[in-house]
Amino acid sequence: MHSRNADAGSPSIAILPTTLAKRCLWLLVALIGAACLGVVALRRGEPVNAIWLVAASLAVFAIAYRFYSRFIANFVLRMDATRATPAVLRNDGLDYVPTNKWVVFGHHFAAIAGAGPLVGPVLAAQMGYLPGTLWILFGVVFAGAVQDFMILALSLRRDGRSLGHMLREELGPAPGVVAMFGVLVLMMIVLAVLALVVVKALTHSPWGTFTVAATIPIALLMGVYLRWIRVGRILEVSLIGLVLLLASISYGAHVAASPTLAPLFDFDAKTLAWLLIGYGFCASVLPVWLLLAPRDYLSTFLKIGTIALLALAIFIAAPTLQMPAVTKFIDGTGPVFQGGLFPFLFITIACGAVSGWHAIIASGTTPKLIGNEGEARLIGYGGMLMEAFVAIMALIAAASLHPGVYFAMNAPGALIGNTVQSAATAISQMGFVVTPDELLQTAKNIGETSILSRAGGAPTLAVGMAQLLHNILPGGGMMAFWYHYAILFEALFILTTVDAGTRVGRFMIQEIAGLIHKPLQATESWTGNLLATAICVALWGYFLYQGATDPLGGINTLWPLFGIANQMLAAIALMLATVVVVKLKRQRYVWVPGIPALWLIACTLAAGWQKLAGPISFTAAAAKYAQAAQQGHLLAPAKTVAEMQRIVSNNQVDAALTGLFMLLIVSMLGFSLRTLIKAWNTPTPTAREEPYIALVSVTH
Amino acid sequence: MTRSKITNALHQAWRRAVQTARLCCGVPDYDAYLKHLREHHPERDVPSYAMFFRERQTARYKGTGGRCC
Numbered sequence: 001m002h003s004r005n006a007d008a009g010s011p012s013i014a015i016l017p018t019t020l021a022k023r024c025l026w027l028l029v030a031l032i033g034a035a036c037l038g039v040v041a042l043r044r045g046e047p048v049n050a051i052w053l054v055a056a057s058l059a060v061f062a063i064a065y066r067f068y069s070r071f072i073a074n075f076v077l078r079m080d081a082t083r084a085t086p087a088v089l090r091n092d093g094l095d096y097v098p099t100n101k102w103v104v105f106g107h108h109f110a111a112i113a114g115a116g117p118l119v120g121p122v123l124a125a126q127m128g129y130l131p132g133t134l135w136i137l138f139g140v141v142f143a144g145a146v147q148d149f150m151i152l153a154l155s156l157r158r159d160g161r162s163l164g165h166m167l168r169e170e171l172g173p174a175p176g177v178v179a180m181f182g183v184l185v186l187m188m189i190v191l192a193v194l195a196l197v198v199v200k201a202l203t204h205s206p207w208g209t210f211t212v213a214a215t216i217p218i219a220l221l222m223g224v225y226l227r228w229i230r231v232g233r234i235l236e237v238s239l240i241g242l243v244l245l246l247a248s249i250s251y252g253a254h255v256a257a258s259p260t261l262a263p264l265f266d267f268d269a270k271t272l273a274w275l276l277i278g279y280g281f282c283a284s285v286l287p288v289w290l291l292l293a294p295r296d297y298l299s300t301f302l303k304i305g306t307i308a309l310l311a312l313a314i315f316i317a318a319p320t321l322q323m324p325a326v327t328k329f330i331d332g333t334g335p336v337f338q339g340g341l342f343p344f345l346f347i348t349i350a351c352g353a354v355s356g357w358h359a360i361i362a363s364g365t366t367p368k369l370i371g372n373e374g375e376a377r378l379i380g381y382g383g384m385l386m387e388a389f390v391a392i393m394a395l396i397a398a399a400s401l402h403p404g405v406y407f408a409m410n411a412p413g414a415l416i417g418n419t420v421q422s423a424a425t426a427i428s429q430m431g432f433v434v435t436p437d438e439l440l441q442t443a444k445n446i447g448e449t450s451i452l453s454r455a456g457g458a459p460t461l462a463v464g465m466a467q468l469l470h471n472i473l474p475g476g477g478m479m480a481f482w483y484h485y486a487i488l489f490e491a492l493f494i495l496t497t498v499d500a501g502t503r504v505g506r507f508m509i510q511e512i513a514g515l516i517h518k519p520l521q522a523t524e525s526w527t528g529n530l531l532a533t534a535i536c537v538a539l540w541g542y543f544l545y546q547g548a549t550d551p552l553g554g555i556n557t558l559w560p561l562f563g564i565a566n567q568m569l570a571a572i573a574l575m576l577a578t579v580v581v582v583k584l585k586r587q588r589y590v591w592v593p594g595i596p597a598l599w600l601i602a603c604t605l606a607a608g609w610q611k612l613a614g615p616i617s618f619t620a621a622a623a624k625y626a627q628a629a630q631q632g633h634l635l636a637p638a639k640t641v642a643e644m645q646r647i648v649s650n651n652q653v654d655a656a657l658t659g660l661f662m663l664l665i666v667s668m669l670g671f672s673l674r675t676l677i678k679a680w681n682t683p684t685p686t687a688r689e690e691p692y693i694a695l696v697s698v699t700h
Numbered sequence: 701m702t703r704s705k706i707t708n709a710l711h712q713a714w715r716r717a718v719q720t721a722r723l724c725c726g727v728p729d730y731d732a733y734l735k736h737l738r739e740h741h742p743e744r745d746v747p748s749y750a751m752f753f754r755e756r757q758t759a760r761y762k763g764t765g766g767r768c769c
Contacts, residue, residue: 093736094728094756099719106720232753234725235718288761289754297725304724369723503761523762 033059047320064141069381076589077153081374084693086160098371116351119457121395126336128326129399139353140388143596149380150577155363175671186565192543200456206265207256214248222294273548277541284502299493313468319400335411338616343606347563352391356569397464404434412553447480455555462486505536571600575672583679583687608662622651726760
């Protein structure tokens with residue numbers, strides 16, 4: 001079935017440990033991991049400590065990295081430490097630079113880890129901590145890390161080319177265009193959903209809104225400082241920015257308490273959505289050095305710092321998991337998102353288990369920095385394992401909350417009402433006993449008036465983090481400070497993504513517009529620039545506004561759309577890897593990328609189908625509102641017939657988009673199979689790798 | 701380890717940390733760029749760190765991708 005001759009040279013490095021001591025060590029790691037996983041999965045009746053979960057995850061990651069990633073490197077990808085990399089061959093001192101592997105690892109991790117791994121696991125906690133944990137662990141080992149590593153390796157062998165470029169070369173021009181169109185749509189959904197997370201966190205929260213608003217003048221100040229006063233002193237200016245941010249969090253308490261200031265920063269979801277849309281437009285036409293870049297620095301460092309802080313808090317506080325291992329909501333009746341365990345768990349947790357977006361980074365800046373192919377395993381596979389660990393920590397933070405509080409924060413108002421009394425009754429009826437006092441007290445502890453229906457992950461994670469940090473650093477009023485710190489960290493980070501994403505979207509749109517009318521392509525032209533930015537902002541703004549006025553609170557509706565799109569991109573990346581493995585005539589390893597690709601195709605198509613037809617579909621929601629409108633009824637939250645009609649058309653748009661994603665994935669599957677079968681029947685390798693050049697011949 | 705070895709190791713670690721932090725913000729290593737210029741393009745003018753920084757800052761937000769959700 002495979003031809004050895006065609007692919008000269010067999011892998012020379014053994015997979016198994018060579019000495020007895022090493023074998024014993026790895027056996028021990030395996031036993032510890034199995035024992036911890038056993039405790040997490042099987043202990044019933046009494047709460048489990050989070051440390052068991054952490055230990056189980058670390059053991060799984062260690063074993064996967066030591067054995068599976070080495071197997072992939074040696075047999076499937078045949079990474080070759082003697083082969084010159086693009087960084088060495090095209091060294092230009094700027095984009096292509098051979099760089100120390102730990103430096104590249106840090107850069108790669110900072111680029112892949114975002115708000116995604118923090119939000120998905122929090123939403124998935126409604127099914128209990130066990131399903132999410134198992135999917136993160138198995139997903140990352142067999143799909144997510146495999147995808148990141150394989151795409152990185154493919155790009156390394158192709159001059160550091162992008163995913164789109166590689167798709168065009170290996171599959172043909174049409175699939176390349178289809179996939180890139182998918183990326184543009186995915187990006188609009190990502191921006192809308194992330195902006196919605198911010199809206200949900202800041203609705204009627206003067207404290208939070210004030211601190212997030214304060215980041216704008218702080219960033220402007222940093223930008224000016226960095227441009228004119230102390231040029232390029234990133235660390236220095238970031239420290240100044242951090243001090244100002246912390247001061248604004250402290251001052252936010254006064255703003256929230258002041259009867260004159262608080263109303264200035266107290267907005268409902270709709271107004272916040274409009275503010276964000278306006279902000280996105282302005283921020284992305286301003287020069288980058290003024291607002292985007294300084295906030296980018298601040299959010300990058302804050303992100304790494306906060307992840308480290310979260311890890312520290314979990315290790316020291318060692319919380320018990322209050323959420324049951326598995327809740328009854330695996331049947332699909334959960335309030336946070338609708339749909340059963342399969343396929344919706346695998347759609348809800350995207351980043352952290354497997355994320356298509358990473359394929360863009362693994363074929364972007366990272367492959368241009370790697371000085372030796374032998375280091376790709378650490379960066380590609382190892383970097384993704386690290387992100388999975390962040391996802392596990394987010395899950396722990398959510399699961400260590402009182403389940404009643406968790407559901408109060410994440411269930412939509414349509415299900416639990418708008419008062420603590422109605423929420424406590426509704427949630428207690430779900431089987432998670434909670435009193436109105438407990439809900440009030442939690443809100444008071446974090447310095448807010450209400451915690452109800454704040455879906456989107458960020459507030460839940462913030463409360464979880466605040467409790468953990470409060471455990472290790474007690475002090476009066478500190479919980480409110482930590483809560484708003486966590487909210488600010490996520491908002492800052494998301495706004496940077498919105499800003500940078502709008503810019504990228506603008507360039508993509510200008511490129512497309514340039515095909516129709518050439519002058520629009522000039523990125524320096526103000527007409528083309530403003531027009532493309534307006535289109536881009538309108539695209540994600542539409543979905544954001546839709547989410548802000550959604551009957552089920554927005555996240556419930558839009559997160560599945562985001563999950564389907566993100567996993568669709570992952571499936572495309574894994575299909576590319578599968579095709580290349582066959583083209584290299586290493587088809588006995590076709591299952592390595594092939595099985596996760598098929599799994600993701602199954603998940604996205606199944607989820608897409610349920611969102612297209614059936615009881616939890618967008619079409620069903622549209623029909624429900626259309627029928628009520630015809631009979632003259634008004635369904636909450638609509639207050640007029642026009643609003644009813646808008647909800648109908650929103651759901652129709654979502655249904656159409658779901659259909660489009662399904663069509664996209666089926667056509668990519670078709671393209672991939674066509675190329676795969678052709679390559680399978682060709683006796684010689686047909687992959688378009690750059691020729692081998694020895695590393696020693698270049699470095700001397 | 702002697703004292704100077706420890707100092708060297710710390711110095712090296714700090715340099716790497718700074719390099720990582722800058723790279724995360726899209727600013728590559730200035731010294732590596734200077735070295736590259738000296739070795740391969742001795743005829744070109746050497747930009748100051750300020751010029752180099754500004755050019756890279758603009759370049760970072762030109763391309764596609766760059767960060768994840």
